[in-house]
Amino acid sequence: LEVEADGSPPHRPDSTPEGPFSGPKTQDQLSVEPSGVLTARLASMAFSRTLLAAVMCVSLVGHHGASAFSITPAARLPASSFTGRCSRPTGAHVAPRLGGAAASRMVAAEPNTNHLRPAEIPYSIIKKLPKEYAWIVPEDDLDVKSRIKKYVEDGELIKTDELILTSWLDNFRKQLDSAPAPDAKNFCVEDYFSVLTELIRKERKRPHYFNDAEVTGTHYEPFNSHHEDSKFFDYQQFGVDVTRPLIDWENSKIAGAHNLEKIKKQLEAGENVVFCSNHQSESDTHCLFALMEDQIGPDFGKIARNTVFIAGERVLRDAIVVPFSRGCSLLTVYSKKHIASEPELKGAKMNHNGKTMKQLGMFFAKGGTCMWFAPSGGRDRRSGETGKVELAPFDPNAIEMMRQVADKAGALEKTHFYAMALATHNIFPPPSSVGGALVEERVVNYSPLGMAVSEEIGDIPVDMSLEGAELKKAIKASRVERANQVYALMKKDYELIGGYDQ
16 A cells, blocks of 8 residues: 555545545545544544555455555545544544444354254265266366376466376365265265366466456456356355365354344345454355355355455466355455565556455445455464464454445444354365465365354444544554454354364
């Protein structure tokens, strides 16, 4: 994020489409009448600084944590609740949503509260490749490994693809053969890997998210989107099909189902929901689909399938990941590390990130949006010291960013925040180290999963009668307290669902 010496964003014309965040951008446009205490200029400066720090920890869904990303400055909006609060008379106290002033209001999920769990596993292991996928596999006499080898020789796949896919296939088959669920070994894993191979081959030929008009990739795309000249393929269901055989359904845990019932009503009423979650597995998105649909019910599976995930650009670039990414509704950002990696595209990447934030604001303004993100900025990893899968801390500015975007869209009052805990590490564990090559070895395990959703997060008051440095200090302290409380809720739930026992 480029800023002036005083911390405010520079003036830059906006070329993005009309929307809640569109229009020319100057600090003067965001000014309001002085209140005797604070002007909205201070509010807009605080907002730009918040975004500057907040974007330093946006999560990459399924990949390594992003350290920062750049966005263009926000445009003028109708007077929002944030600027309105900043111009209230001396002595006014505000309580921006997302926090919890009293511990009694910050309630983690209760154990054994999944009263919606079906009596029996609600799906069957797929033993024969469905015709909806079979059309993509060539009719030849080659097995999947031989076909992969041929594609590498023909230059349609790269050698790394072969190494990852064949190792992954062997590992997948071994896990199913040794799974205690008697039917798991009957999953037609070789056929599904044949389909995956064709999807990767297709991606190598024509990257889905990139074209001449979008050199930095698509900033937002709903699940299962297709090029006009492409035959429909249900990427979302394909990802769920691949994930389900690895899930120990009987021993998986859900806590806080009653909170999800409340969330369902809020979404149906046109309000927004934001999950502040930890992040453990490259397959967290599809684990979420399977958990909510199979452990709670189809109505909740629909919520998961329509959730918008914030992701790093790597989920658009890794050809092995793209077939699964296309099954998710993704808002994508470029991290600070990757903003400068291609100097000639730096401006385009910054514009990409600006579009992403504006799109998120439009979703909040429209209402009925369920959004998931990880304030930690990356996946939890197993500690070499404790041997347990330890939780990465939440960054206060990441949570604040979501609140500020909702506020700038005039939707803060109808946007509800919940802590979510996931215990999904073992099914698809990340590498032990952060960073590294774009592609990574895939290893899977047959494993139970866990998910918990807390009560809705309450309010934290900020005394707006303070001025100058004292006000800034109070605002910063409230953000830290908010993040600590959300993290504490998530950690308590993580313990409840057996996260440290993974």
